[in-house]
Structure formats: structure tokens, C-alpha cells
Amino acid sequence: MNLIEELEWRGLIHDVIPGTQEQLEKEQTTGYVGFDPTAPSLHIGNLVPVVLLKHLQRAGHKPIVLMGGATGRVGDPSGKDKERQLLDAEVIESNVLTQTAQLQKFIDFENTDNGAILVNNYDWFKDMNFLDFIRETGKHITINYMMAKDSVKNRLEGGMSFTEFSYQLVQGYDFLKLYVDYDCKLQMGGSDQWGNITTGTELIRRKAGGEAFALTAPLIKKADGSKFGKSEGGNVWLSSELTTPYEFYQYWLNTSDEDAENYIKVFTFLSRSEIEEIVENHNKEPHLRKLQKRLAEEVTKLVHSEKALNVARASTELLFGRGSVSMLHGMEDDEILSVFDGVPQANLNDAVGMGIADLLHESGFLASKGEARRALKENSISVNKEKVNEAFVLEEKALINQKYVLLQHGKKKFFLLSTIPG
């Protein structure tokens, strides 16, 4: 199976420039993906282009990771219906650093043959002179061509600044620059990048007389049409500071059958036969959720670590499995804390003797006392995994290790409260 076929089977191909496969077969090809440092961490949506680079590298080609220190300062209009707020230079710089560190986990930069290269387009744009740019680059692309792009067309009504309009030219120049400096002939990205990418190939054709290729991956969606990568806390981030490995693991574990089957192809590097076997097994015994479990394991391991995965699994087993709270008794404090690492927690002194409604609110678990009372009426509150009613008062004997209480709202929301008995 060649690379394009492989990506196609995984559902990672939206568009390809004809001739791309021939190019990949002809020689070791250098290909790049750009990341705009608009947030302090990558999120799981960014995982798609990462996966593309990794597949490219696994197929023996050479990846370039481009950090958009410059493009991040401009703002990509693709897929946006409104002009965006410009980010401060310091914020961008710090985002570049953190995102770079994250990317280095996924792609091999060491290998002598096809180790990845890291570049930052700010390096070639920071001293670029505006007049030089419009004379040497702008001259090759007509504004008729630029206005035909969806990212621009969609904004002609509502308005768009010259800055965002220029974005495709800036990104196009990146491709040209990499083509000239690194013989980079391929750009990959999400489908929203198609317009920007083709501006690049066009520039390479006109200015350098060369031929360049591209492929894009479709936007990942959920089967019900809602947005991929959002949990109740917002984005699912790759940084364990923003999304704990437990939450991360849970996100994947909770995917629907239909989504899980697509995701395991997109986000893991398991072989086709292996995936087909997993799916088949899953269809035989769907209630075992083997598919979701495997997906969650693989992705958590890829993004975090084997160790983080084990902690996430231990918490999951304790909170959702047969394991009861009594398992916690006798564990050392630091063991308990490590199991609950991903679970929101708080400290509240003098919690013993408090009514449950106050406890839920004072601890910060639920937003208000009204909400706590409502939840109690709905019979959705548990303490140490036992349902409780409004009359419940926390007693000292309920504390695990004389210190901890596990609060729970509904099936999936947990909260660990630590307290010092008065």
C-alpha cells in the first residue's frame, strides 16, 4: 500500500494535487506542515496534521515542521467569518516555544536519513522589506486569483482587512522559500488550508518554474455533526496542564461507536489488519467497548506516556469499574493523590458536620447551592460512590484515610475533596 492509499484508507485524504503519488514514488520527498502558534498548547484537532507528518516520515520521506511565528502575527482568515484580533508578539513567541516542545514528541528529529527539520517563518520574514515583498512576490500573483479563494470570497460581504487578505501570499511565500532552500515539494494540512497551499504551488510554478504538490485531510467531525475535540471544559488540549491525561483518556473512551471506528484509523498507527480485527471484535461484543478502550489507550500513550496512561486507567477502573472506594482505604496519601491526579479536587477545612448541599457548593464542585439542591432532587449526587439525599451530613467515619471524600454528580463527574477534621 503506498502512502496515498494508506492515508486514503484512513480517511485522511480530502484533496490531492494530481501527480503527488508519482512524486512520492520517484524519490525521497520533503514535505511540510505549518502550525500557527495561536494558543499556548496544541489541541487534538492539531493532531491531524501531526499524524500526516508522521505518516510521511514512516514512509521514508523527510518532514519539515514549520512554526508560524510570522503567519501567526497576521491571522489566517481560512474558515473564519470575522476579522480576528491580532496577538501580541510576546504571546506568539511563547506559544512557539511550547508548541515546538510538544511537536518534538511526535516526530523524529534525530534520524540521520530522514530526521525532521524545524523552521520558523519569522526567521525569514522579520527582516523582509515590504517593498521587496510586493515587488518580488506580489507581482507573481494577481488579486483576481487571490479573490477567487473561498477564504476571501466568503468575506467580501462582511469585510476583511488587507492584513488577512495578504495571508495566503505570506503562507505561499513560505512554501516557495522551503522549496528553494530545502527542495521541499509537498505541503500538507487541513482542508481549510487548500487555498493557501495552492497559492504556494502557484508561486513556485511562476517564480521558480518548479512543480510542487499538496494533500489535505478532511475536517474531523463527529457523527452527530457537532464539533470534534470539545469537551465540557472546552478544547481537549495536548498539554497535561490544560487537559489532564485522565480527562484526555476519558474523552476518547467516550466516543460513539461510529466515531471511534473513524478515529482509530486517523489517530493511531495500528495496521489495517489490526484495526479491522478490533472493529470486528467490537461489533461482536459492543458492550465491552474494546474499540473505544484501544483507541483511548493508543492516543493517550502517543500524546502523554505509558505511565500517564496507567494512571488514567487506574482512575477509570476505580471510578467506573467494580472497584469500590474501600480499595482506597489503606493506601498512602500520595498513592491516592496520584490515582486522582486527573480529577478536580479542592481542600475544604471543617467539612465534617456540613450538610451535603453546602458541601457541594462550598467545595466549588457545583456552582451554587440552588444547583446542589436541584442535583440532590434529581438523585444524582453520590458520596464515596453511594447515592445520598438532601439530608446527608458528612461524618468523620466517611472520610477515606481520615482526610478524603469522593463527591460525584451523575455518572461521570467526580470531585475529590480533602479536609482536615475539626
Next chain:
RNA sequence: GGGGAGAUACCAAAGUGGCCAACUGGGGCAGACUGUAAAUCUGUUGUCUUUCGACUUCGGAGGUUCGAAUCCUCCUCUCCCCA
């Protein structure tokens, strides 16, 4: 520059002097069912109060009134049409 329309809770959208903490839909949360799935059904969705009820909320600031989301004045912002 001229004329017109509008701003209501997370979003959309009713409400045009008291029955409005505000119809309805979406979303959120929970319950039932199940497999931590999907679909479906049910409840709930300003704060405080066990209940009664109290308080804050309808772009902002004032005013009229026993009483205002609703009427008046000014301000801010958004959209549309004609130049």
C-alpha cells in the same frame, strides 16, 4: 449625507404597563433505558431561602407611574435601504 429597523438569559427568538425570573426552540446538566455508545422518553436550566417568599436581571444612564422588559428623554452599539 438622507431614511428605516433593532439591542431580551449560553445561543436563537417571543413578550409592547401588573397574571414576567420572562412563551418557545436549540444547547447544557441530570434521570430512565443501555455498553461511561447512539437513538428515545422525562425532569431541570438567575441568586439566596427546607417551604412561604426575598433579591438582582431584558444594551447604558436618567425619568413618568402605586407598578416598567414594555411608556418618555439622552447616550452607546449593530443591521438594512437610498445617495
